[in-house]
Amino acid sequence: MKKLLAALTVALLATVSIGAHAKDWSTIRFGVDASYPPFESKGPDGKLVGFDIDLGNEICARLKAKCVWVENDFDGMIPALKAKKFDGVLSSLTITPQRAEQIGFSAKLFDTPTRLVAKKGSTLQPTPESMAGKSVGVEQGTIQETYAKTNWQPKGAKVVPYQNQDQVYADLVSGRLDAALQDEVQADLGFLKTSRGTGFQFVGNAIPSGAAAIGLRKEDTDLKAKIDGAIASMLKDGTYKKIEKKYFDFDVYGE
Structure with missing residues (x-):
C-alpha cells in the first residue's frame, strides 16, 4: 500500500509540475517605452502607435493571441520582464552580450545605427x-x-x-x-x-549598434519559438515590408 501511495504521489506531483509549466499564450503582454517615434509613441488620441507596435500586433494576430501593451521606463524593462510584469520587451531593444546574460531574444526585427x-x-x-x-x-x-x-x-x-x-x-x-x-x-x-x-x-x-529584437525570459522557449515563427512568416509573405513602408522609405531590417 505504501508503494502504491508513493507511486500515486509521484504521478500527482508530475502532473502538477507539468501543469505549472504549461503556459497559455492566448494573451501576450509586451513592455514598451512610448517615447521613441517612429518605433513607439503615442498618437494624438493617446493610443500607442509606431513600427514596433504594428509588428507586435501582427505577431499576436498570427499567433491568435490578444496583444496587451504595458508602458514602462526603458531602464526598468529587463527587471520588469524578469518579474513577469509582461512577457516580452518590444521597444527597440538591441541585442547585447550583457543583456543576453539576463534574458533571451527573439529573431531580429531590425538593425539601425x-x-x-x-x-x-x-x-x-x-x-x-x-x-x-x-x-x-x-x-x-x-x-x-x-x-x-x-x-x-x-x-x-x-x-x-x-x-x-x-x-x-x-x-x-x-x-x-x-x-x-x-x-x-x-x-x-x-x-x-x-x-x-x-x-x-x-x-x-x-x-554601428547591432540588431534589435524582442526581449524574452530565457525559460519561455515555447513563446520564443512561436514569435520567431511569426516573424519568419511576416518576412516571407511580404507583410514585414508592407509595415516597414508605412514608416520608412529605406530598409531597416538590414542584412
Whole structure:
C-alpha cells in the first residue's frame, strides 16, 4: 500500500509540475517605452502607435493571441520582464552580450545605427577627444548610455541619463545639453524632421549598434519559438515590408 501511495504521489506531483509549466499564450503582454517615434509613441488620441507596435500586433494576430501593451521606463524593462510584469520587451531593444546574460531574444526585427545630434554648425564629433568637457544626453538603460559612459565619460564627457527620449530632446533644445546620442532613424524621423528639431543636425559618422529584437525570459522557449515563427512568416509573405513602408522609405531590417 505504501508503494502504491508513493507511486500515486509521484504521478500527482508530475502532473502538477507539468501543469505549472504549461503556459497559455492566448494573451501576450509586451513592455514598451512610448517615447521613441517612429518605433513607439503615442498618437494624438493617446493610443500607442509606431513600427514596433504594428509588428507586435501582427505577431499576436498570427499567433491568435490578444496583444496587451504595458508602458514602462526603458531602464526598468529587463527587471520588469524578469518579474513577469509582461512577457516580452518590444521597444527597440538591441541585442547585447550583457543583456543576453539576463534574458533571451527573439529573431531580429531590425538593425539601425546610432548617431550624435547637435546644433547646426557644431564641430562636435562622436569621439572621446571631441566630447571631452561636453554634455551629452542619453536615455537610461540604452546601448547609447553604455557607449557614451564607456568611451566618452572616462575622457571628460558629461553623460546625462534621462528616463525617456522626450526629456533628452527637451534639454537639448533648451541648451542644457551640447548633444544627444540615440538611434539614427529615431533621431531623424522623431526629432530632426519635426518642428522641434529645427536648428539641429547629425554630427560625425554613424556608430554601428547591432540588431534589435524582442526581449524574452530565457525559460519561455515555447513563446520564443512561436514569435520567431511569426516573424519568419511576416518576412516571407511580404507583410514585414508592407509595415516597414508605412514608416520608412529605406530598409531597416538590414542584412
